[in-house]
Amino acid sequence: MMKLDRRSVIAVAVSVSVLGGCSRSSSPPVDQSKAAVPGTASSPAQAQPVNEDAKALAGFLDRVNQYVALHMKLENTLPKLSKESTPQQVDSHQRQFAKLIQDARKDAKQGDIFTPESQAVVKKLISRIFSGPDGASLKASIMDENPGVPNLKVNARYPDEIPVSTIPPQLLQGLPKLPEEMEYRFVGNNLILMDTHAHIIADYVPNTFRQ
Amino acid sequence: MLKRSSVAFVVVVLFFLHHPSVVRTKSTAIQAQPAAAGLPLTMPNKADSLRFAVLGDFGTGSKEQYELATEMKRVHDQFPFELVTLVGDNLYGSERPQDFKQKFEDPYKPLMDAGVKFYASLGNHDDPQEQRNYKLFNMDGKRYYTFKPDTKQSVRFFVLESSYLEPQQVAWFEQQLKDSNSDWKIPYFHHPPYSSGERHGSDPQIRNALEPLFLKYNVSVVFTGHDHFYERTKPQQGIVYFVAGSGGQLRKGNIDKSTGLTAAGNDQDQAFLIAEINGDQMWFNAISRQGKVFDTGTITRRK
Numbered sequence: 001m002m003k004l005d006r007r008s009v010i011a012v013a014v015s016v017s018v019l020g021g022c023s024r025s026s027s028p029p030v031d032q033s034k035a036a037v038p039g040t041a042s043s044p045a046q047a048q049p050v051n052e053d054a055k056a057l058a059g060f061l062d063r064v065n066q067y068v069a070l071h072m073k074l075e076n077t078l079p080k081l082s083k084e085s086t087p088q089q090v091d092s093h094q095r096q097f098a099k100l101i102q103d104a105r106k107d108a109k110q111g112d113i114f115t116p117e118s119q120a121v122v123k124k125l126i127s128r129i130f131s132g133p134d135g136a137s138l139k140a141s142i143m144d145e146n147p148g149v150p151n152l153k154v155n156a157r158y159p160d161e162i163p164v165s166t167i168p169p170q171l172l173q174g175l176p177k178l179p180e181e182m183e184y185r186f187v188g189n190n191l192i193l194m195d196t197h198a199h200i201i202a203d204y205v206p207n208t209f210r211q
Numbered sequence: 212m213l214k215r216s217s218v219a220f221v222v223v224v225l226f227f228l229h230h231p232s233v234v235r236t237k238s239t240a241i242q243a244q245p246a247a248a249g250l251p252l253t254m255p256n257k258a259d260s261l262r263f264a265v266l267g268d269f270g271t272g273s274k275e276q277y278e279l280a281t282e283m284k285r286v287h288d289q290f291p292f293e294l295v296t297l298v299g300d301n302l303y304g305s306e307r308p309q310d311f312k313q314k315f316e317d318p319y320k321p322l323m324d325a326g327v328k329f330y331a332s333l334g335n336h337d338d339p340q341e342q343r344n345y346k347l348f349n350m351d352g353k354r355y356y357t358f359k360p361d362t363k364q365s366v367r368f369f370v371l372e373s374s375y376l377e378p379q380q381v382a383w384f385e386q387q388l389k390d391s392n393s394d395w396k397i398p399y400f401h402h403p404p405y406s407s408g409e410r411h412g413s414d415p416q417i418r419n420a421l422e423p424l425f426l427k428y429n430v431s432v433v434f435t436g437h438d439h440f441y442e443r444t445k446p447q448q449g450i451v452y453f454v455a456g457s458g459g460q461l462r463k464g465n466i467d468k469s470t471g472l473t474a475a476g477n478d479q480d481q482a483f484l485i486a487e488i489n490g491d492q493m494w495f496n497a498i499s500r501q502g503k504v505f506d507t508g509t510i511t512r513r514k
Contacts, residue, residue, distance in 0.1 A: 081344055087308040090344045137415050145335060160305050163335040164374060168416040172377040196340055
């Protein structure tokens with residue numbers, strides 16, 4: 001039985017409420033105090049999918065938290081950066097840190113954090129947002145200066161030569177909120193989970209939309 | 212007759228009361244000419260003003276970036292701006308330690324030696340982890356932040372990360388705007404809510420998320436980059452948007468003249484902007500790499 005912490009459930013409640021039909025880009029930010037709690041949908045017919053989606057996303061957040069726990073444990077073994085750190089020190093810290101994570105997760109593979117269940121929910125969310133009136137411009141925004149790479153790999157350094165994609169605010173409203181150490185980005189049409197301190201790809205969802 | 216005059220007077224007064232910002236400007240066609248010894252700046256250059264520059268999309272390490280940096284120093288000799296707001300894409304390509312030197316420290320060393328501080332925002336070409344911890348960008352380890360320059364003028368800058376505008380950042384921004392009692396609240400970031408760029412153009416997602424806050428909290432000017440040219444828009448609901456995205460990069464001929472947005476633009480040469488705030492007025496000059504002052508004007512803040 002998967003253990004879900006309170007933070008995960010709150011974040012998931014927000015995400016699920018977005019999945020439940022908030023597709024307009026001009027929608028106001030979700031009020032967390034009014035967000036649907038998993039399992040409280042208005043009819044039994046709706047309750048089942050909401051529960052399944054919520055469970056999948058809560059599981060995803062739980063695995064993110066496990067990753068971040070490892071991240072913090074390894075980062076604490078390195079000298080801390082100070083406000084006086086030089087670019088040399090920052091760069092060296094980032095690469096050493098990446099190496100530590102890569103060694104600790106040497107068997108990591110696509111789908112370890114984004115399991116098939118959570119990938120399906122993420123794709124559903126993206127599809128719902130893209131099918132709204134602003135879908136085309138959202139896609140264009142994501143694909144702007146985003147050529148993708150031929151071989152995306154878990155644990156690899158985010159490619160230096162390509163800029164980071166813009167993640168539209170509407171999408172960030174819908175996706176589960178990540179801890180400060182992590183962020184979502186797109187490489188091509190693949191949604192990646194990026195470790196921002198180590199500058200590496202922790203996992204990704206392939207082909208989240210049709211280009 | 213008297214009645215008609217009164218009506219006209221009331222109309223004029225209402226215009227000034229309700230038109231959010233009044234812009235008086237002059238712009239000229241761009242000719243690539245060698246710079247004269249003294250630049251024909253049109254700034255009041257008052258001792259108690261806040262003087263600053265705006266620069267974006269610059270970190271290429273190219274000859275053009277260095278030449279524009281030289282021009283900035285020449286302007287600084289005449290108009291000693293205290294700080295430079297960086298609207299993103301601060302380093303292109305790799306961000307190894309030597310890149311910080313070649314693409315930032317070397318070209319702007321004369322300005323930094325003169326005491327000028329740079330305050331960076333992050334563009335889509337910028338690695339947040341490397342740059343927010345880079346001392347000379349004055350980000351204090353943060354991806355978005357606010358600062359009040361050391362000046363007698365009532366000004367606060369709000370620096371956003373527009374490629375990752377998560378709800379927490381928008382909520383933070385609103386709270387900061389709400390808490391600020393500065394007369395001038397000036398946001399800057401990378402992606403332009405309004406732009407005539409054929410390559411990128413206006414970003415409707417950013418606009419939808421931020422424009423209501425700009426309007427609610429009486430923002431008068433917004434500085435952005437991303438499109439590789441200079442553009443000043445006609446006031447959009449009273450707010451003037453600047454695109455200053457040719458600090459090193461340049462996309463020649465990229466301003467789409469059919470948008471109807473452009474009040475002034477330059478897509479023929481690298482450029483930067485200088486501004487001066489004193490009281491309710493902001494004066495600005497846009498200057499090209501060739502030393503041409505091609506756009507000038509004054510903006511009265513919204514109240």
